[in-house]
Amino acid sequence: MADHDLIAAQLGILSARLPAQVVEELADGLQETYRSQLTRLGDPEAAARAAIAEFGDADTVTAAFFRDSPWRRMAVILLATGPMMGAVWGLGLVSAQMWNWPIPLSVRIGYGVVLVTVAGTLLAVVREKRAYRRTRTATLAGAAALIALDAVMLAAVTTVPSAASWPVAVAISASMLRITATVHALQKCCF
Amino acid sequence: MRAEALKGHLDGLLLAALEEGPQHGYAVKEALRESTEGRIDLPSGTIYPALHRLEQAGLITGTWSVVGGRRRRTYELTSDGREALSGERDRWQEFAGAVTAALRTRPWPTTT
Incomplete structure (x- = not known):
């Protein structure tokens, strides 16, 4: 379960596009990014937005998987x-x-x-x-x-x-x- | 540093990030950022497909574990991966040496 709604929404989009095991791995990475940003910024909303920017949004990540x-x-x-x-x-x-x-x-x-x-x-x-x-x-x-x-x-x-x-x-x-x-x-x- | 500048070098950079020991995707990205003093900071999400490609090529191997209630995939170099990294290093030294030689500033010729 994601720590923030914005993170959950990104994972929801990725779940619809990518295989389950890949999404599990991405979920771990996105959660780690979110926690790192939360430690840095303190505010959950700002941390979620910063985490998505750092991780790459669902379109960016999907495009990278398609390229490879x-x-x-x-x-x-x-x-x-x-x-x-x-x-x-x-x-x-x-x-x-x-x-x-x-x-x-x-x-x-x-x-x-x-x-x-x-x-x-x-x-x-x-x-x-x-x-x-x-x-x-x-x-x-x-x-x-x-x-x-x-x-x-x-x-x-x-x-x-x-x-x-x-x-x-x-x-x-x-x-x-x-x-x-x-x-x-x-x-x-x-x- | 622009992503285009990394074209052809990403695999070597990821292999180098894994040289110290097993890492998960986010840690690989962080290792890459730290080792380059922040000059290479890729969107984390784009590192995962590259890791999958390297795994498929037999250069790294991944294993699942559970950390903090979440499933986590950790990667480590295989012996083929270590060989490939060594090859990448040699090629880079050769390339960098050639470009450095070509770009070095030469003194203006004297006109006496």
């Missing part, structure tokens, strides 16, 4: 490598004449819709400034969907005999590299 967020970093990397992956696969699919593959149109459209949705989700994560927890969920979902999309492409090219060509081999390597790197990054972030 491993989720946001992962979303940026996945988005930045997206065009290169698209180009590599595009070249591979054209060289393998994928329009002749026995894959139903609905599956192709579904794949495209999921891909665009994932890109949109990751873009929203990069632009997000406040909802840290939502950022984590969205990045997890986006990364998992990308792994699934890569796996679908790998399954498709290995089942189509005419797909063997060096551009496809490059695309397969790129997808396997992305799956490995994403799983490794998720393990580092989550566990």
Whole structure:
């Protein structure tokens, strides 16, 4: 429980934005700052205001967490490598004449819709400034969907005999590299 | 000192603040302020994400305890963190030496 209403209000805002354990740690820091200011100033109201100024208000603290967020970093990397992956696969699919593959149109459209949705989700994560927890969920979902999309492409090219060509081999390597790197990054972030 | 001037050096400063022993976030900030005689006084709240990043990189490790009824996270350097701090120091000495040499005032050439 916070020692002053203003401190409690700041913690309330942070609780709505950041994970519970982070807020617990911030609560300890903000309370320490408040007590230090109270010793210096003597007046609780002035001490609470000075503590918030010294600690940084909820927006400043949230922004600092977003700058250092491993989720946001992962979303940026996945988005930045997206065009290169698209180009590599595009070249591979054209060289393998994928329009002749026995894959139903609905599956192709579904794949495209999921891909665009994932890109949109990751873009929203990069632009997000406040909802840290939502950022984590969205990045997890986006990364998992990308792994699934890569796996679908790998399954498709290995089942189509005419797909063997060096551009496809490059695309397969790129997808396997992305799956490995994403799983490794998720393990580092989550566990 | 402006926050932009610290870009690229914050990690080293935080590692140095933890060199003396385990500290919680607010104490790290205070240690940094005291060791620089008040010239580096960052908003405390912005130190926590940097500490989390260093922990994720394996340079520091955090443990929870209960102090005065509140949960507190205390950080300490790992062996990788000590190595990284030593590297930061070497790089800083090299950088500072180069900039000092470049900025030193030279006497005007005599015109006789």
